[in-house]
Amino acid sequence: MHHPGIGAWMAKRRLKSADKTALVHGESTVTYGQLADGADRVSALLRQHGVGKGDAVAYLGENSPEFLQVMFGAVQLGAVFVPVNTRLAPPEIAHVLTDSAARLLIHDPEFGERVADAVGPAAATAQVIVTGEGTAHRPGLDQLLRTAIVQRLDVALSPDDPAAIVYTSGTTGKAKGAVLTHGNLTWVALNCIVDYDVVSTDVALMISPLFHVASLGMGALPIILKGATMVLEKGFEPGRALAQIQRHGVTMLSGVPTTYQLMADHPDWATTDLSTLTKLTCGGSAVPVRILNAYEERGLSFSQGYGMTEAAPSATALPPAMTRRKQGSVGLPHFFTEVRIADSTGAAAPAGTIGEIEIAGPNIFPGYHGLPAETAAAFTADGWYRSGDLGYLDADGYLYISGRLKDMIISGGENIYPPEVERLLNEVDGVTGAAVIGVPDARWGEVPWAILTVREGAAVDTDTVREFLDGRIARYKLPKNVVIVDELPRTASGKVRKTDLRARFGA
Structure with missing residues (x-):
C-alpha cells in the first residue's frame, strides 16, 4: 500500500519491529505488531459503518491503546481523526461533533452521560460506539473489533490531505477546528x-x-x-x-x-x-x-x-x-x-x-x-x-x-480564551459587564479571574458565577475569583482595557 502519510506508519512498524513493545498500559503491554493489527481491525470496522476518505471520526477517552488504534485505523482509511478533550462540557462536545460533521463517535464508558447530553444537539453524529465489551444489546468496541473482517486498503492520499482536526478555544467564544494534514504531523515528528x-x-x-x-x-x-x-x-x-x-x-x-x-x-x-x-x-x-x-x-x-x-x-x-x-x-x-x-x-x-x-x-x-x-x-x-x-x-x-496579543490564559498547560468565558458571564443574572484576565498562581502558572460590573442589588459572587458556568464550559475555565467593580476601564471605542485590569488585579 502506497500511503504518503501517517496512515502507513503502523504497517511499516509491523514490518520493522513487530515484536517490540510499543505501549505499556497498566499491567499489560502491546507490541507494534498488535497495535498495527488493532488499527487494521478499526479500519475494517469503520468501513462497515460507512466511514470513508474525508469523513470525521471523533474519539472521547483517556490515554489507552484504543486511542491510538482508533486514530491510526481512521487515518489509514483517509478519514480524519478528531480527538475530543475529556474535560469539555456537553455543549462544547456537541459543538466539536457538529462542526466536524463527525460520522462516528467512539468514547470511554465513563463519559456516557455527557455524550448522551451532547449527541442530541449534535445531529450530524449518527453513530456512537463505547469502548470495552459493551453489552449484548449494545456491543462495545472490543466485541465489534473481534468480528471485523480486515481487507487490504488502497486509499489514494496526499501529504496535504487532512489527518486530524484539533479544536482550540476560539477568541470569538467558539472553538475552532485546526486542520492538521498528514504532512504537518509527519514534519512535527x-x-x-x-x-x-x-x-x-x-x-x-x-x-x-x-x-x-x-x-x-x-x-x-x-x-x-x-x-x-x-x-x-x-x-x-x-x-x-x-x-x-x-x-x-x-x-x-x-x-x-x-x-x-x-x-x-x-x-x-x-x-x-x-x-x-x-x-x-x-x-x-x-x-x-x-x-x-x-x-x-x-x-x-x-x-x-x-x-x-x-x-x-x-x-x-x-x-x-x-x-x-x-x-x-x-x-x-x-x-x-x-x-x-x-x-x-x-x-x-x-x-x-x-x-x-x-x-x-x-x-x-x-x-x-x-x-x-x-x-x-x-x-x-x-x-x-x-x-x-x-x-x-x-x-x-x-x-x-x-x-x-490574544490575551490567552495558560492555566496548568490548558489554554483559556477570555471571550469564551466572558460570553457566558454576560448571561449571569445581574451581570452588566464582564472581563476575564489571567492572574499569576504559584501552582497553575495562571488562573482566570472574572472582573464584573453588576446591576444594583444583584446577588453575584464567586460561588454563584461558578455554579452558573459549571457544566457549560470545562471546569479549568471557571474563574477562580470574582471581583465586582463599579466600572470597567474602556477605550474610546468601548473595548475593555485589560492592561489596566491586569495592572490592578494581576500583580
Missing part, C-alpha cells in the same frame, strides 16, 4: 526527533492526555516513528509518575511546570531512582528557577519550547545546555521550521525589537475547518502564520516571548 534526539531505545512516560496536540504531535508520533516505547498513564499523579519512571526505566518525560513542581514536592522525590531520565521537555510557560534548581540538583536539565495547535504544535526548542545561558528564552526554531518577528507595519523587525511572532514551515496547518475568513486572517500575504503573540529574537536567533 521529524522536528522533535531531530531537536530532542529521540531514539528507538527511548521509553516515554505519557502523563499528559493524548487529545492534546502537544502530547500527540510531540510525544506519541515521534516515539512511534522511531519505534520506541510509551508508558501510557490515564492521568497524572506525582507519586505514581515517580514510581513508573523507576519501574520502567523511563528516559523521556514531558509536562508543564506544575507537573514538575508536584513531582519535586512529593515525599518519594529524594528516594526515586531517576538515573534513566535523559530528556525532560516543558511547555505551557517558562520553567521557574526553583524548579530548575530542584532538577539540576538531581542531574536533570530541561528542554523548553514554544508552539500552538496551528504548528502541530511545536515551533521552537531550547536545548538543555542553553537553559541557563538563555534563561527566559523558548529557544531556536525547529530544524524544519522558521520564525520571524514582524513590526507593526508587517516588515521584519531587527534583533531585540518586539513584534508579532510569525512562523512558517511544513508543520504549519493549512487553516481552520469551515472558517475561510479566520484562516485568511491567520496568514500573511506571503504565507507565514500570524501567531498573535509578541516576542523578539536576540542576536543569536533565540526567541523570547513578551506577551500575547
Whole structure:
C-alpha cells in the first residue's frame, strides 16, 4: 500500500519491529505488531459503518491503546481523526461533533452521560460506539473489533490531505477546528526527533492526555516513528509518575511546570531512582528557577519550547545546555521550521525589537475547518502564520516571548480564551459587564479571574458565577475569583482595557 502519510506508519512498524513493545498500559503491554493489527481491525470496522476518505471520526477517552488504534485505523482509511478533550462540557462536545460533521463517535464508558447530553444537539453524529465489551444489546468496541473482517486498503492520499482536526478555544467564544494534514504531523515528528534526539531505545512516560496536540504531535508520533516505547498513564499523579519512571526505566518525560513542581514536592522525590531520565521537555510557560534548581540538583536539565495547535504544535526548542545561558528564552526554531518577528507595519523587525511572532514551515496547518475568513486572517500575504503573540529574537536567533496579543490564559498547560468565558458571564443574572484576565498562581502558572460590573442589588459572587458556568464550559475555565467593580476601564471605542485590569488585579 502506497500511503504518503501517517496512515502507513503502523504497517511499516509491523514490518520493522513487530515484536517490540510499543505501549505499556497498566499491567499489560502491546507490541507494534498488535497495535498495527488493532488499527487494521478499526479500519475494517469503520468501513462497515460507512466511514470513508474525508469523513470525521471523533474519539472521547483517556490515554489507552484504543486511542491510538482508533486514530491510526481512521487515518489509514483517509478519514480524519478528531480527538475530543475529556474535560469539555456537553455543549462544547456537541459543538466539536457538529462542526466536524463527525460520522462516528467512539468514547470511554465513563463519559456516557455527557455524550448522551451532547449527541442530541449534535445531529450530524449518527453513530456512537463505547469502548470495552459493551453489552449484548449494545456491543462495545472490543466485541465489534473481534468480528471485523480486515481487507487490504488502497486509499489514494496526499501529504496535504487532512489527518486530524484539533479544536482550540476560539477568541470569538467558539472553538475552532485546526486542520492538521498528514504532512504537518509527519514534519512535527521529524522536528522533535531531530531537536530532542529521540531514539528507538527511548521509553516515554505519557502523563499528559493524548487529545492534546502537544502530547500527540510531540510525544506519541515521534516515539512511534522511531519505534520506541510509551508508558501510557490515564492521568497524572506525582507519586505514581515517580514510581513508573523507576519501574520502567523511563528516559523521556514531558509536562508543564506544575507537573514538575508536584513531582519535586512529593515525599518519594529524594528516594526515586531517576538515573534513566535523559530528556525532560516543558511547555505551557517558562520553567521557574526553583524548579530548575530542584532538577539540576538531581542531574536533570530541561528542554523548553514554544508552539500552538496551528504548528502541530511545536515551533521552537531550547536545548538543555542553553537553559541557563538563555534563561527566559523558548529557544531556536525547529530544524524544519522558521520564525520571524514582524513590526507593526508587517516588515521584519531587527534583533531585540518586539513584534508579532510569525512562523512558517511544513508543520504549519493549512487553516481552520469551515472558517475561510479566520484562516485568511491567520496568514500573511506571503504565507507565514500570524501567531498573535509578541516576542523578539536576540542576536543569536533565540526567541523570547513578551506577551500575547490574544490575551490567552495558560492555566496548568490548558489554554483559556477570555471571550469564551466572558460570553457566558454576560448571561449571569445581574451581570452588566464582564472581563476575564489571567492572574499569576504559584501552582497553575495562571488562573482566570472574572472582573464584573453588576446591576444594583444583584446577588453575584464567586460561588454563584461558578455554579452558573459549571457544566457549560470545562471546569479549568471557571474563574477562580470574582471581583465586582463599579466600572470597567474602556477605550474610546468601548473595548475593555485589560492592561489596566491586569495592572490592578494581576500583580
